[in-house]
Amino acid sequence: MSLLVVQHxxxxxxxxxxxxxxxxxxxxxxxxxxxxxxxxIDLSGHDGLLVLGGQMGCRDDEVAPWLxxxxxxxxxxxxxxxxxxxxxxxxxxxxxxxxxxxxRNPGGRTLGVLTVAGTGSLADDPVLAGAAGAPVPQWNDDxxxxxxxxxxxxxxxERGDLLLARLAPTVWGVQGHPEADLGIVSAWADSDAGxxxxxxxxxxxxxxAVDDAQPAIEAAWRPVAEAxxxxx
Numbered sequence: 001m002s003l004l005v006v007q008h009x010x011x012x013x014x015x016x017x018x019x020x021x022x023x024x025x026x027x028x029x030x031x032x033x034x035x036x037x038x039x040x041i042d043l044s045g046h047d048g049l050l051v052l053g054g055q056m057g058c059r060d061d062e063v064a065p066w067l068x069x070x071x072x073x074x075x076x077x078x079x080x081x082x083x084x085x086x087x088x089x090x091x092x093x094x095x096x097x098x099x100x101x102x103x104r105n106p107g108g109r110t111l112g113v114l115t116v117a118g119t120g121s122l123a124d125d126p127v128l129a130g131a132a133g134a135p136v137p138q139w140n141d142d143x144x145x146x147x148x149x150x151x152x153x154x155x156x157x158e159r160g161d162l163l164l165a166r167l168a169p170t171v172w173g174v175q176g177h178p179e180a181d182l183g184i185v186s187a188w189a190d191s192d193a194g195x196x197x198x199x200x201x202x203x204x205x206x207x208x209a210v211d212d213a214q215p216a217i218e219a220a221w222r223p224v225a226e227a228x229x230x231x232x
Contacts, residue, residue: 001232004046005030006039006070008054008089011187015179016218017087020225021050026232033066042076047232048083049073051090053177055191057142058092058102071097078168083231085127088140091165091173098148098167107159109197110138112206113213114157114176116164116220122154127172127227128164131155134220135213136163136176139188141197143175170231178221182211 003026005014010032014021018028029046031037043049051074056064058071074097077084086094092102116122118132132155144162147153155164157176165173177185189203 001026001048001229002046003028003048003050003232004040004043004073005050005052006073006090007032007052008056008064009034011184011191012053013179013184014050014052015184016181017179017221017225020222021229024226024229026229033069034064039066039069039073043073043080043082046082048228049077049085051084051086051093052179053088053090056089058089058096067093074098074171078171081170083228084171085228086167086171086173087179088175088177091175092142092144094167094171094173095144095148095151095165098151098171100144100148100151100167101146102142103145104141105143105161107161109141109201110143110157110159110161111198111201111203112138113209114138114159114163116155117158118155118164119153121152122164125154125166127231128154128166128174128224130223130227131164131178131220135216136174136178136221137180137185137210137213137217138176139180139185140175144173172228178217178224180210181214182207185210
């Protein structure tokens with residue numbers, strides 16, 4: 001099983017989710033277009049697609065000129081029924097690629113550990129059902145504001161933001177970061193130090209919450225990775 005993984009920047013690696021997929025027998029083909037790695041024009045050599053997070057917006061093509069190719073890969077995957085998962089930016093890229101919309105969260109930055117509040121549809125989802133009630137780190141300014149036609153909202157967080165969605169029959173999106181451990185999130189905090197968006201946020205408390213939640217994240221999200229791997 002070969003999974004194409006698009007990693008947009010050094011500080012947003014596959015992390016624990018990649019470890020869980022590897023444990024499930026999946027071979028990760030990680031591409032770093034930000035460092036010059038090429039992206040394939042289609043997914044004929046891969047069994048699935050994983051698109052990770054990043055600081056850029058999903059339409060910041062001038063900042064990240066590979067984004068149009070990623071959106072096209074997601075469209076190709078959806079048309080070809082290739083299992084696809086988008087995490088944070090990857091979720092937003094998938095939403096816009098398939099006809100949805102993304103914008104700034106009117107409630108401001110979402111940062112810390114939030115909880116998956118599933119809809120009735122989540123219980124029957126073949127990939128994300130195991131995440132019901134689970135904690136997940138979030139660190140995002142943008143959210144999906146309109147789902148693509150035919151998409152299914154699977155869960156919000158306690159702020160009422162869309163958190164999980166099935167964006168097409170074989171395409172899933174997660175606004176949170178199940179892959180992120182304390183080391184990954186700490187790097188984001190260092191990168192954002194002094195940002196006005198963090199002025200009213202207790203970042204040390206948020207980092208402590210991420211660390212404390214790791215066992216529960218492992219228990220809930222490893223089965224999600226395994227469910228995704230079974231589709232490949």
